[in-house]
Amino acid sequence: MEPITPQADQEAAQLDDEATRSGLSDEQYRRKMQRRKAVQEQRLSQRIDKKGLIIVNTGTGKGKTTAALGMVLRSLGHGYRVAIVQFIKGAWEPAEKAAFAPWTLGQNNQPPQLEFHAMGEGFTWETQDKARDIQKAEEAWQKSLSFIRNPDFQLILLDEVNIAIKLGYLEVVDILAGLAEKPDDSHVILTGRGAPPELIEAADLVTEMTLIKHPFREQGVKAQPGIEF
Incomplete structure (x- = not known):
């Protein structure tokens, strides 16, 4: 498991915010979502699978x-x-x-x-x-x-x-x-x-x-x- 870094969480929040803005072309939106998916996969790799809460x-x-x-x-x-x-x-x-x-x-x-x-x-x-x-x-x-x-x-x-x-x-x-x-x-x-x-x-x-x-x-x-x- 990779160490948790706040940068990935911050970038995910930023991409979510940017995706809601008007004026994005379909291609710009698609590229942001591709990056968002990559960031999410990075975030998941930094988390453990299971823990009693x-x-x-x-x-x-x-x-x-x-x-x-x-x-x-x-x-x-x-x-x-x-x-x-x-x-x-x-x-x-x-x-x-x-x-x-x-x-x-x-x-x-x-x-x-x-x-x-x-x-x-x-x-x-x-x-x-x-x-x-x-x-x-x-x-x-x-x-x-x-x-x-x-x-x-x-x-x-x-x-x-x-x-x-x-x-x-x-x-x-x-x-x-x-x-x-x-x-x-x-x-x-x-x-x-x-x-x-x-x-x-x-x-x-x-x-x-x-x-x-x-x-x-x-x-x-x-x-x-x-x-x-």
Whole structure:
């Protein structure tokens, strides 16, 4: 593998920008795309083929869990075994659990491809019992560890675990120690706003969802089936 050089990445971005400009002849565009292909091949030669990732979806905007569920669906499509553990959520039956139900059934004496555990009891203003919330978060974390340590699972989604850390129900040092136990080729996704800096530093892929507009805030529209739950 060639060493990674920023020049190739910079040239790729420049060529992408130039290709969108008006006034290019067909021949000029073709030459730029030929060069763009060569640069892309150079960039790929500088990358490793595979690595188990720690992925964090955080921020105040909507879509953190939704994006993670997309990765779950892709992984199931590849035939991987997947585990979902939902923190905080659990007082209601999430629609995604119903949608994923066919994958939670084992066939021909084989274990199910998907394990789905919604282990919370709702938002803090609904539960109104901090001690029990901490207990449920710890139970969810212990369940998560059983999947993180299991080499049979290629993807583990810890949904809203960042909220549990932010609220002080779980310690980030314990989360990092648990993530260090995962097999080299497995992926772990951690969602929820307020991801701590230590987790962001340890992660391989971090996406921050930014709130620009939301119908609840601007229009007074309540959460709707299929959109929020």
